Amino acid sequence: MLKKIVFISIFVLVLCMPVNAVNGLGLISPDTDGLVWSTNIIFMGSFLDSGTQTRGNILENLVMQEYLSDTQLTRNILYLSRLGTPMIVFGNGSEPRVMVVAGVHGNELPAQIASVKLINYLKDKKINGTVIIVPFVSPTSTAKNQRFWNDQNLNTLADKPGTPTFQILKLAKILKIDILGDFHSTQPNADPGRDSVFCSKSPTPESYDLAVYISQQTLSDLIVFENSGIEYKGAVEDTANLAKITAVTCEVLSPHGMAQKETIEKSFTQMITLLKYKKII
């Protein structure tokens, strides 16, 4: 097992990751004290910060502080967040490869807490394939409980080079991600204002199949668009689908800047269902 870590730009990361090589994601060094690994984690590190300045201290957000479980793995993630956008990879690098993204909007807290819960949950699980988790896209936004990054909506910028969401999509393409779930929350009386799953039928029809599955399994409303990139240009989901990476956006009903046990659990269930769709767990 590799007990090493490196903090690298996405470009170095890419150089280190021949996608088809088992443990290709794990070519990492040097040693860093205090990081605890489990046998099924093949990469744990930070990326993006040199170009996009995403780093932040998540614990400055008191809601996050209240709800994050205090485990060594959680501490690792918080540590990595102070260096950039954290990413944890479970499995062996093989297909199917599923990516879980949270925190595109920094003040949508249930999904971010749920993704840390998912990381702790997967630690001891057998993984059939590969799971890549980005729990906080922009730790600096999450730390300040702010929706935007540099006053910009990251869910409109995934097609704009140099932005954090663009870099995440770039990574998803290089890693040949099969399925991507982008997890948000939505305020009461906002659009959509309900637990829901967004998808589009073209050009990646499996987006619809995946959304139907999650909708049925989690009692989330199904919201279908015919074509990606029209209503939500630059969204993570749309940009992924346009790149033929099957993607959905999952929403839970929760006021911004807040979280509750129930909303965290709902988001967690949506994430688990995404993994079950590909029989990863």
Ligand SMILES: [Zn+2]
């Ligand atoms: Zn959002």
